[in-house]
Amino acid sequence: MDDDDVFKALADPSRRMLLDRLCEKNGQTLGQLCESMDMKRQSVTQHLGRLEQANLISTVRRGREKLHFINPVPLYEVYERWIRKFEEGRLSLLHDLKQQLERNKK
């Protein structure tokens, strides 16, 4: 898994919107997703492509339609590798600040 692809995919509000829509109703077609997107279909396709590259969604063709499914795994990995790490012991921000300011007075 490529952290960078995931972070870059999440960096765009339209793509987060798409994930939101899929979270409400999984397995939507491109056409359905376009309805809530205020941009051309081709642009939505591009965004979905980036989400798929980041493995945040998977797709299945059903006839002439393409169904999109959200994949929570990369998000969880990002959480594990990035967010939990900063939580632990980093609640000491104020303590660190105070410590540095003390050092200043010497």
Place this chain on the structure above:
Amino acid sequence: MDDDDVFKALADPSRRMLLDRLCEKNGQTLGQLCESMDMKRQSVTQHLGRLEQANLISTVRRGREKLHFINPVPLYEVYERWIRKFEEGRLSLLHDLKQQLERNKK
């Protein structure tokens, strides 16, 4: 808090590297952070500016130095608003897939 600033700040590998460095050792100066960054000081300043705008770091001046401190709060909020949401009930990806494929057969 602006979700978008946080996501955009996290989208760049250099900025994630900076957060990593601050996680190892909080309260570093600009000069210290530059040592591990393989780019000009002014570029590092720009990155730190984006991190500060996203409220991911706070800064304090100590004489001619500027100290940088990591702030875990926005990361936790991103987790709460984005990641936990997708975890819950979204482990049913395979179930959803199967369901859609069944619908296909009709």
Place this chain on the structure above:
DNA sequence: CATATATGCAGGTATTTAACTGCATGTCAA
């Protein structure tokens, strides 16, 4: 004060990117 050090600020530029348009392909249904 004079010098060195730490950081700030103002552009310049090449790359990336997010939108668009136009046309092509594939699938269903009459």
Place this chain on the structure above:
DNA sequence: TTGACATGCAGTTAAATACCTGCATATATG
């Protein structure tokens, strides 16, 4: 088979961005 519908693909463009260079300002120290 033919027409309608869902999606794919290629190329264009304007904006964002991640670097850079050059110079300015502020602080510590002799």
